Amino acid sequence: KAGVTQTPRYLIKTRGQQVTLSCSPISGHRSVSWYQQTPGQGLQFLFEYFSETQRNKGNFPGRFSGRQFSNSRSEMNVSTLELGDSALYLCASSPGTGANNYGYTFGSGTRLTVV
């Protein structure tokens, strides 16, 4: 079966712009979580969606937002980009809420560079 698909794979944006990243989970998975990975901060949780509802949110400013559609596909948006937003953004899906007892399946990530 198809894995978790993230698009685009690479993205270069200018400070002040906004960006939208997309994630299609494994078929049948209803939970999608987003993580930001940087060399300095490691993997940091952004938010989790389950059945179109945000279930958990990490400690990120309001510039970071997301949503989930009825087909479980998810998007995250970052507005007013800053240089520090440069990172690998990872999407993870799970059959149930969060990674409880299932484990996550991750996509290959979107590498965002802000210049």
Next chain:
Amino acid sequence: SQQGEEDPQALSIQEGENATMNCSYKTSINNLQWYRQNSGRGLVHLILIRSNEREKHSGRLRVTLDTSKKSSSLLITASRAADTASYFCALDNYGQNFVFGPGTRLSVLP
């Protein structure tokens, strides 16, 4: 707040040797999971161990969990060059959040 701490931060071994990495945490967990990440790619789920389990095996992987010491270890036996990657422990805090440790960078030299 819950954090996972792994050691060592980096590990370099020869092919065929065993690799052991450890994860410690602060508060009680529902389960602990180990993931592998090849350079710049997504993470791959390796193994999940529940709080009432002490040891699990999967192929060349052996994971132990000591809830009294709040620690876990991942052992990779007979390592191969393809095992070169970063390894992360992740802590499930009963659905409240899911926290990754900083990772151990493993290099397996041919």
